[in-house]
Amino acid sequence: MGTQHLELAAPPEPSTEPLRNGDTIPLSHSSAYPTTERTLASVASVLRGGGVEHLEVISTEVNNILSGNADRIRSLIGKLDTFTTALNAQRYEIARAIEEVRELLTIVVDNDATLDRVLTDFPPLVAHFADQRELFTGSVEALGRFSDVTGRTMAAARADLHENLRLLQRPLKELGRAAPHLPGALEILLTLPFTADEVGKFVRGDYINLSPTFDLTLSTIDNSFLAGTRFSGALRALEQAWGRDPNTMVPDIRFTPNPLTAPGGPLIERSE
Incomplete structure (x- = not known):
């Protein structure tokens, strides 16, 4: 009992070459007898009935589960098939998500000191906000009142504001049309009637060169x-x-044609 034995048996087709030092026998040409432990385990299984009585219990429970639930089980199997099909179709996305989670965890590990500082400094900040909650509440309520007043004011002035914006379109449109001429006009705004470039020519020190x-x-x-x-x-x-x-003589202003009605006119452009 418990001892090990080794037996060398001649193969079915023995070789004519004798064994020498260093020769090996492949494991595929070997066999082993059951150990004592395996023998005793087999005997124990036979003496205890080998678990055959459990097979009856398992069979009975499986039969109870399947009885009257065929449709539900069939539906469950169909849903499992759909689930596994969808899961299989998304296996690349799942693998990518797992990889991204791994990268996120790597970043978290690399910034462990920063996270530790955040978790250390964050509770006092939360406590401060908790202490100032009445101030925040008052600010929100005041903002609500301001919004209500603004809404009522804008509603009351909506018609006038609309009319002002409509009337403002005309001067803004004309200002846009006159935009190319504004730089030239600005040149004489402060030096009228001379342009800014000509100021240095008629102002010389303490006297002005002017020929009116x-x-x-x-x-x-x-x-x-x-x-x-x-x-x-x-x-x-x-x-x-x-x-x-x-x-x-200069033309008589009484008989000078109106630039709006002059032949070939109008000679000036009027705003709409």
Whole structure:
């Protein structure tokens, strides 16, 4: 009992070469007798009935489960088949998700010190927010009241605001159309009537180089000061009576064509 024995038996087709030192016998050409432990275990199984009585119990329980539940079991098997099919179709996504989780865990491990600091500093911050919850609540309520007032105010002024925005479209449109001319206009805004580039030419130190020309002819004075009055044209007639050629006089404003209705016009562009 418990001892080991080794027996060498001649093979069915023995070789003519004798065994020498170092020769081996393959395991496929060997066999083993059962050990004592295996023999006793087999005897014990026979003496205890070999678990045959459990087979009857298992068979009975399986029969109880299947009796009257064929449709449910068939449905369960169908659902399991659908589940396994869907799971098999998504195996690459599942593998990728597992890989990404692994990478995330690697990042978490690499930033262990940072996470430890966050977990250490976060509780005091939460406690501070808890202490200031009344302030936060008041702020939210005040914001709600402000929103309500703003809504009522905007609702009351909606018509006027709409009208103002509609009227604002016209000057904004004209401003956009005049945009190319604005740079030139800005050049004379502060140095009227001279452009910014010409200021250095007429201002020299403590004196100004200026050569004004004043037109004091009667026809010009008539256009400038008497236009629209009952005396309009009187000075022009007097100048013409003194011998002034009408073709050399400034045009009479009373008979100058309206630039909006002039032939080939309008000569100026009006806003819509």
